[in-house]
Amino acid sequence: MLSRANLIGAVLFLAAGIIGFFLPPWLVSLLTIAFANALVVLGLIILWRAGLVPFGQALYYCSGAYTVALLARWAGVSDAFVLLIAGGLVAGIVAFLTGFLLARYREIFFAMLSLAMSMILYGVLVKTETLGSTDGFGVDPPHFLGYAPHGDALGFALYWFVLVVCAISALVIGVYFKSVAGALAVPIRDNEIRVEFLGISVTRLIHMKLVIAGTLAGVGGALAAMTIGHVDPNMSYWTTSGGFVFVTILAGAGSVAAAFVGSLVFEIVRSFAFAVLPGFWQMTLGIVLLLTILFLPEGLGSLATRFRRRKPDTKPVATS
Amino acid sequence: MKNYAIRMLRSGAAALAIAAFAGGAAPVQAQDAGSVKLGLVTFLSGPAAGPFGVPGRNGAEILIEALNAGKVPAPYNTVGLGGLKIETKIIDESGSAANVVSEYRNLVQRDQVDAIVGYVSSGNCLAVTPVAEELKALTVLFDCGTPRIFEEKPRKYVFRVTPHATQDNVAAARYVLAKKKNVTLYSGINQNYAWGQDSWRDFVGAMSVLAPKAKVDKELFPKLFAGEYGAEISTLLTSKSQVLHTSFYDGDLESFIYQQAARGLGKRMTILATTAESSMKRLGNKIPDGSIIGARGSNGPLARDTELNKWFVKVYTDRYGTAPTYPSYHMAQSIIGLKAAWEKAAKAKNDAKPTIDEVVAAFENLQFEAFGSTIKLAIGHGHQGIAEIAYGTYKFNKQKNEGEIVDVVRFPAECANPPADVNAEDWIKGGMKGAKCD
Incomplete structure (x- = not known):
């Protein structure tokens, strides 16, 4: 079970956690959001491997975020663990229900239908004046099993919390990718009919992938809501989904690590562009994406895989 | 071999670019006391x-x-x-x-x-x-x-x-009723998001306090940045409202004003546009004379x-x-x-x-x-x-070829705002008690 990749992953997450103590608070908060978004991207990678590009992942992201915000506001729930599980669960259920329809479609039809679903939620939220319509509403800072930090301590607590959730998700999804269900993603993309002939229901497999991706997006949304302290209907708008697809293209679908690398690079580049080129930050992001597509068509994640693959070449191949 | 070198160069360049971006975000500037x-x-x-x-x-x-x-x-x-x-x-x-x-x-x-x-x-x-x-x-x-x-x-x-924003709509209601004492029916067209919803709610609230007999006819909420209001204008043309409230701004306001101009909606009812000052210059004679214009305070030509x-x-x-x-x-x-x-x-x-x-x-x-x-x-x-907040009436000056705001009324701050520590919404609902308008 303890493969080399898992060990490296664990060390990297631990390192990220420790480095957090030496970083200024603004960077910690930036990284927290980047890691929370990485979970949504991880879900997109699962679908991407099966050839599916949803333009409506914001539906689940927003469901998770609003679940947290509503529970905190109306039910008085403030424990981060309860909020997180509730957010993931609600998004998972939404994904399960929409999955009955979405799992039957492919390509552009799938993309458009998923977009439509997320825009339905957007429309409903905008029309709900009691939830502040487009202005949204605030989320009070969460507690962690009775521990109620403030200020910078809260920032660190959230950072660690997000890192732990990310590490667990990365491990689970890593296992899933190696399982039969996970490994069948590429065959589904290449030739669905052949997979059916193996006696496997492609629709059910994709339905499962949708639920996993939806739950991850919900967890990401729940974490984002706690970190930002505010939710609004824009979380369900198609540009939010588009943003996640952007990061997925940047990251590439090669590995679990890609989601985290892509999301971190994206947040840092975006923030840098905001600070240095306030009028041209979109262009900067566009150029970065274009350069990635031109020079690293398999995404930033492929840098790691290349490095790993090249290493054994330098040694003589052992023959026995 | 050559291909390999190029590939290495390319990924190296990409990595460098990324590192440069990441590094650039880090510097913390020292605070200058001067x-x-x-x-x-x-x-x-x-x-x-x-x-x-x-x-x-x-x-x-x-x-x-x-x-x-x-x-x-x-x-x-x-x-x-x-x-x-x-x-x-x-x-x-x-x-x-x-x-x-x-x-x-x-x-x-x-x-x-x-x-x-x-x-x-x-x-x-x-x-x-x-x-x-x-x-x-x-x-x-x-x-x-x-x-x-x-x-x-x-x-x-x-x-x-x-x-x-509460004062924009409270003062708008006060201005309308000062200029048109016999308003019995009015309508509203506002964008379907927080700004439009809040504006309309405050306006209707203030109207029902100041002129309890005036009734709401059409409440239209087209979506934000819709840009095309043919159906809404048709609906409004069937209404006998004397006043039309809108908190549209910029592009939406301009499209709406252009589209209604062609169909003469402004001749049927007075358009009350709470933010129209910011688009007045561009709209020129498309705004019907007699429309009520606001500037979200004493700003622009209303300053x-x-x-x-x-x-x-x-x-x-x-x-x-x-x-x-x-x-x-x-x-x-x-x-x-x-x-x-x-x-x-x-x-x-x-x-x-x-x-x-x-x-x-x-x-x-x-x-x-x-x-x-x-x-x-x-x-x-x-x-x-x-x-203080001002409202006025639009008049297009043909000689100068530009719009003017005439008949300006200034409402003191306490006339259009809730007293300290009262929620704006509750204040309007409670009959706007404590407003000082003299």
Whole structure:
């Protein structure tokens, strides 16, 4: 079970956690959001491997975020663990229900239908004046099993919390990718009919992938809501989904690590562009994406895989 | 081999580019004691940039330049803030709430700004307010309208000198009823999002207090940035309403005014547009004569003819070729308010640089001369400004080939705003008690 990749992953997450103590608070908060978004991207990678590009992942992201915000506001729930599980669960259920329809479609039809679903939620939220319509509403800072930090301590607590959730998700999804269900993603993309002939229901497999991706997006949304302290209907708008697809293209679908690398690079580049080129930050992001597509068509994640693959070449191949 | 080298070069270049970006984001600037660092946040891209973001930025740019040169008329003729020059750092407000909050933190914690003036969107104002409190960062919200900011909780570090949106619609109702005493039926067309919904709710609330017999006929809520209002205009043409309330702005307002002009809606009912001042110049004779025009306060052509206002209109027009609209006023008065508070705090310390807490203490309940009127931070525990508001009637002057606002009525601040510590919505529902209108 303890493969080399898992060990490296664990060390990297631990390192990220420790480095957090030496970083200024603004960077910690930036990284927290980047890691929370990485979970949504991880879900997109699962679908991407099966050839599916949803333009409506914001539906689940927003469901998770609003679940947290509503529970905190109306039910008085403030424990981060309860909020997180509730957010993931609600998004998972939404994904399960929409999955009955979405799992039957492919390509552009799938993309458009998923977009439509997320825009339905957007429309409903905008029309709900009691939830502040487009202005949204605030989320009070969460507690962690009775521990109620403030200020910078809260920032660190959230950072660690997000890192732990990310590490667990990365491990689970890593296992899933190696399982039969996970490994069948590429065959589904290449030739669905052949997979059916193996006696496997492609629709059910994709339905499962949708639920996993939806739950991850919900967890990401729940974490984002706690970190930002505010939710609004824009979380369900198609540009939010588009943003996640952007990061997925940047990251590439090669590995679990890609989601985290892509999301971190994206947040840092975006923030840098905001600070240095306030009028041209979109262009900067566009150029970065274009350069990635031109020079690293398999995404930033492929840098790691290349490095790993090249290493054994330098040694003589052992023959026995 | 050659291919391999090229590939290595390419990935190396990409990695370098990324490292450069990542590295560039890190430097922390040292605070200069000889200047004040001001963070400005406003829309520089997206649909809100044209009507609000850029006029706001322009207003800030020209005012800060003049302040640093000490060229603003009295009583603001001292250099910068209390003799310290203002350095600005400008940030785009676009993006998700997550981006806006991250960038806010970056301004405070990375760039170490002394104060922040910004935010057009009410959603963004609501999102950054708790962060400002957490970071103890002095923040002046400049253009957002929602009264919720100071009603949800008392705030310490957040201020808004610009009056909130309630007064726009209360004063609109008062103006309508002053000019048309026999209104029995009215309709509304507003964008289906928080701004449009709140505007309409406040207007209907105020109308039902002031003219209980007047009834609502059509309530139309087309979606934001719809741009095409054929069906809505048809519906309105069947209505016998005497007044049509709209809080449309910029593109939506312009499309609506053009489209209704072709079908003569303005001849059937009086159009009351609460923000039309900012689009007046571009619309010219398309706005029907007799329409009621607002400017979200005493701004633009509705401002009082003070020395400060004359100066502002002149320098702004000279630089940008067009007169300042209300977002420019909102930005400029926010900066002037900050200056007034800063200098009050500095004066108490014999002109030494005040701490943020001292500025905050001086800011609370402050009263100062702004461009178009006097602003009092009278509500929201001394953090929310109220000011006189004016409405007028549109008249197109054919000789000059430009629109004019005539029949201007000025409503005192206390006439259109709730008293201290009463929620705007409850105040209207409760019959607007305590309003002083003489």
